[in-house]
Amino acid sequence: MPVTPVALAHAEDLADFVAASPSSYHAAxxxxRRLEDAGFTRLDEHDAWPSATGGRYVVVRDGAAIAWVVPADATATTPVQVFGAHTDxxxxxLKPQPTTGVRGWLQAAVEVYGGPLLNSWLDRELRLAGRLALADGRVVLADTGALLRLPQLAIHLDRGVNNGLALDKQTETxxxxxxxxxxxxxxLAELAASAEVSASDIRGYDVVVADAARGAVFGKDSAFFASGRLDDLASVHAGVVALQAHEPAAGAPIAVLAAFDHEELGSESRSGAAGPFLEDVLERVYDGLGADASARRRAYAASWCLSSDVGHSVHPNYVGRHDPVVQPVLGSGPILKLNANQRYATDAVGSAAWREWCERSGVATQEFVSNNGVPCGSTIGPITATRLGIRTVDVGIPILSxxxxxxxxxxxxxxxxxxxxxxxxAG
Structure with a gap:
């Protein structure tokens, strides 16, 4: 069945969002930027924050961003609805001393971040992007555009490559x-030029490699969307678009978008879900509402977190890697993620709540559970539930690759x- 023009426009906007977000710092x-354009006020953690109700705010910490809408009738015990995702x-x-090369070639010294499919990075135009810390104390964003490539060895020089490709993480990447x-x-001069600063002024950097190609819609009936960084910019973008349009009714909760960094590394950083960022923001929001510790706990007891991250669609070439019964597929709706060992935070009450939100929005949903012989990864969901005690549901969209x-x-x-x-x- 053909997708709607609204869904196609949404995918094109996601392509714009991913193109503008080659690193977690750019994503934040x-x-x-998008929320400020929609009327949100950007706050700085160094400043005092407003205590009035009826506000729309966003704050950035490194490669993470948290935004929220406080209803006009909010009180010290108004609950929060946290839509959580990650930017990395x-x-x-990029390593220290990043300029290297042999035999007339210039190369970039890089190390592996998280758990990428290494072979998928071969023979693509790549860009460098991230933040530069300068001698004058400023921190600026840099993005070279298409600059690099990981060229694969020709089959004539490796006749057995189609029998199995295993890349050495140091010498072949x-x-x-x-x-x-x-x-x-x-x-670094290439990065400096892209940020319009001097390379000699760079004192530190956090720079990653990203695919330079734009996201694209394709397939029969325009069913598919391919892009880099869908894990998890697809969820971040969904949260941004929903929060931009959110107009709280009377008695509504405080709507929060929490886009964390470093999920692919375990979330243990000052801008990760295991760090204090969300708790710091919520404490300041509730301080502005006159809440003490008891009132905050009462608010949290009535609150929810949707931990949104991508999950696995059934793969037509590897059906046996999936649960034999529960097999979500692209185009059939977002997924509810369940795991008996609490790799996901969803429970029975959360399952019921998720289905209610789906019904209210007229959206079909699917379930995801792993094959018993193929353990699943985890998300920010169990981490957020553990830190704050907020009821949490793990959800997302099914993807391949x-x-x-x-x-x-x-x-x-x-x-x-x-x-x-x-x-x-909406609550």
Whole structure:
């Protein structure tokens, strides 16, 4: 069945969002930019925050962003509805002394970030992006655009490659970016030029490699959307679009979008879900509402968190890797993620709530559970539930090629997730 024009427009907007978000730092900045354009006020953690109700705010910490809408009738015990996602993706990160090369080739020294599908990064145009810390104390964003490539060895030089490809993470994942003598070149100069600063002023950097190609809609009836960083910018984008449109009714909860960094590494950082960022923000929001510790606990007891991250669609070439009965597929709706060992935080009450939000938004839903012989990963859901004690449900969209440089989603699922996020924010 053809996807709707609204869903197609949503996918094109997601392509814009991903293109503007090659690193977690760019993603957090793009979240703030879009919300500011929609009338949100950007706050700084160093400043005092307003205590008035009826406000719309966003704050950025490193590569994470949190935004919220306080209803006009909010009180010290008004609950929160937290839509959680993450801004980082598996790939490569630039090492210290990053300019290298041999035999007339210029290469970039990188290390593996998270758990990428290494072979998916071969033979693609790649970009460097991230933040630069300068001598004058400023921190600026940099993005080179298409600059690098990981060229695969020709089959004539490895006749057995189609029998199995295993890349050495040190010697076979260093991309080329030019020709010349490494002693006379500096890849940091390319980053500096993109940020319109001097390379000599760079004192530190957090820079990753990202796919340079734009996301694209394709397939029969325009069913598919392929892009880099769908894990988890698809969820971040859904939350942003839903929060932009959110207009709280009387008695509504405080709607919160929490886009964390470092999920692919375990979330243990000052901007990760295991860190204090969300708790810090919520404490300040409730302080502004006159809440003491007891009132906050009462509010949390009535609150919800939707932990939204991608999950596995059944793969037509590897059906045996999935549960034999529960097999979600692209284009049939967002997924409810369940796991007996609490790798996901969903329970019976959360399952019922998720189905209510889906019904309210007119969206079909599917379930996901792993094959017993193929253990699943985890998400920010159990971490957030543990830190704050808020009831948490793990959800997302089904995709193929998870952790590839370019992942595959269903166009209708992307828009449907946003619709459910809107119903969730309403309470």
């Amino acid at each position: 900045a793009e979240v703030a 993706s598996p790939g490569f990160k 260093q991309p080329v970016w030019g020709l010349g003598d490494p002693s006379e070149a500096d890849i 998870m952790h590839s440089a370019r992942e595959l989603a269903g166009v209708s699922d992307l828009h449907d997730l946003t619709r459910v996020a809107g119903a969730f924010f």
